Every structure is written in C-alpha cells, then in structure tokens.
Amino acid sequence: MKSPLAVLLLTVATLATAALSPLWLRLHKDGLHDPANPGLAQLQEPAEALEPLPRDTAGNLVNWVRAIDGGAIAPRTNLLPETVVRLRDDELIIARYGSMPAVKFPHRQHTLWLDCSNCHEHLFKSRAGANRFSMMAILNGEQCGVCHGAVAFPLTECRRCHSVPNELLRRQAAATAATAAASSSVPARSASGAAAVATTAASGALR
Numbered sequence: 001m002k003s004p005l006a007v008l009l010l011t012v013a014t015l016a017t018a019a020l021s022p023l024w025l026r027l028h029k030d031g032l033h034d035p036a037n038p039g040l041a042q043l044q045e046p047a048e049a050l051e052p053l054p055r056d057t058a059g060n061l062v063n064w065v066r067a068i069d070g071g072a073i074a075p076r077t078n079l080l081p082e083t084v085v086r087l088r089d090d091e092l093i094i095a096r097y098g099s100m101p102a103v104k105f106p107h108r109q110h111t112l113w114l115d116c117s118n119c120h121e122h123l124f125k126s127r128a129g130a131n132r133f134s135m136m137a138i139l140n141g142e143q144c145g146v147c148h149g150a151v152a153f154p155l156t157e158c159r160r161c162h163s164v165p166n167e168l169l170r171r172q173a174a175a176t177a178a179t180a181a182a183s184s185s186v187p188a189r190s191a192s193g194a195a196a197v198a199t200t201a202a203s204g205a206l207r
C-alpha cells in the first residue's frame, strides 16, 4: 500500500512531467530515439530547450525569426575566423496577381541563418525575375520547399509567404505611374506611354 507521501511525490512528479512537455513529445516517445537505450537519459528533452522561446503555431512550435530578433538566441555565425559572414537586407516580391496574395521573400531573415551559397546560384539565380517558381515544385520539396516544411516553418503557413495583398501592389504601381506621368515633361499625347514605362519600372523595383 502506498503512503500518502509516496502518492504526493508521485503526483508532483507527474505534474512536473506534464509541465515539462505540454507541447513537445518526450524523446522516448518521438519515434526517432530508441526508448530502450539507457543513453537517452543523458539527452536534453526538447520541451526543456524550446519552452522558453517565442511560441509559434506550426512546425516545431518555435518562432525562430522572433527568437533571433528578440535576442532569446544568438547562434554562432561561423566556426572558422576567416569565414566572411554576409548579410543582405532587402525584400523581393516573387509572385503577384495570382489567386493568392503575392509572395514576399525577405533576404534578411534568411541570411541570419544561411550563407548566400546555400541558395545562390544552384537553387535560385541572384537576379530578380530570373527564376521560375511553382507552388507545385515547392510542395514537392524543391525551391522554397527544400527548407520550408523540412527545417523552416511548414508549407501549411500559406500567409507567411503569401503576405502581400495584390490590391496593395496594384495601388503602389498605379501611384508610381501617376507620379512619373505628372512629373514628366513629355507632351500629353505620349503621357500614357510614359505611364506604361513607369509601371514596368515600378514592378521591376518591387521584384
């Protein structure tokens, strides 16, 4: 028969376990580690490592971009002192005016983790508009899908890539075209021609 103290301790232990892993599978249950391996006890449980980090709703439930931006983690950028760490901060619109909101690709959030050579030139040519993207290929694990759904947030998070309303792009393009047309000194007859050129230039800048 169990003493009240033993029951209490058991309850506390159970609560502690529950508190440790409300969201993350424990290692012996994750289907990857051998539960019979005594070495398992030496490993840190995912919950213990991930719990303090900013929460996400998908993938491994950590928002890694916020984790790095908020200073919760500060991953080492290089092992060798001679490695040149390269960052790039611009945003490219790589799909527009489809059935979905346009896709915005931010370089900064990627180069915080990756080197240019992880993507250029084998995955993507480093020239706006030089790549042909396809959602089908991405879902097949190519292009953005090489990482997203594998090591970065999963493809079910449509809006995190498809984040720019097409209407906003159209308004921006129209506004740029109007400004260009208004400030241009060309005769009225060719004003619409100038506007068309300006629209193309604006789309080019967005890409």
Ligand code: HEC
Residues within 6 Å of the ligand: 094, 095, 096, 097, 098, 099, 100, 101, 103, 132, 133, 134, 135, 138, 144, 145, 148, 154, 155, 156, 157, 158, 159, 160, 161, 162
């Ligand atoms: C990792 C980024 C990423 C995620 C996540 C993502 N997409 Fe895409 N998607 C893209 C890119 C890049 C293209 C551009 C392909 C092109 O130019 O047509 C695209 C194109 C598309 C297109 C064709 C263009 C259009 O707007 O009609 C559809 C439809 C689409 N995605 C639907 C989805 C849906 C639905 C989801 C969520 C289940 C999703 N995507 C999640 C990156 C993503």
Ligand code: HEC
Residues within 6 Å of the ligand: 086, 087, 088, 092, 093, 094, 105, 107, 110, 111, 114, 115, 116, 117, 118, 119, 120, 124, 125, 126, 127, 128, 129, 130, 131, 132, 207
């Ligand atoms: C995660 C993948 C990835 C990484 C890492 C990456 N890029 Fe890119 N880069 C892209 C994509 C996607 C495009 C858009 C190409 C397109 O529009 O077709 C792009 C476009 C470019 C462009 C063209 C921009 C323009 O306005 O024409 C340049 C230049 C570029 N990258 C340089 C770099 C450099 C330098 C680094 C490292 C500091 C880097 N990239 C890291 C994916 C990446």
Ligand code: HEC
Residues within 6 Å of the ligand: 064, 065, 094, 103, 104, 105, 106, 109, 110, 113, 114, 118, 119, 123, 143, 144, 145, 146, 147, 148, 151, 152, 153, 160, 161
């Ligand atoms: C080589 C790996 C790799 C490729 C290829 C890649 N990504 Fe990412 N992406 C990452 C990583 C790593 C992160 C940061 C961790 C996370 O958010 O899960 C990230 C984050 C992002 C974010 C989140 C930015 C934020 O502020 O939350 C967007 C949007 C995104 N990627 C879009 C794309 C699109 C669109 C493509 C294809 C054109 C692409 N990525 C290709 C690795 C990649």
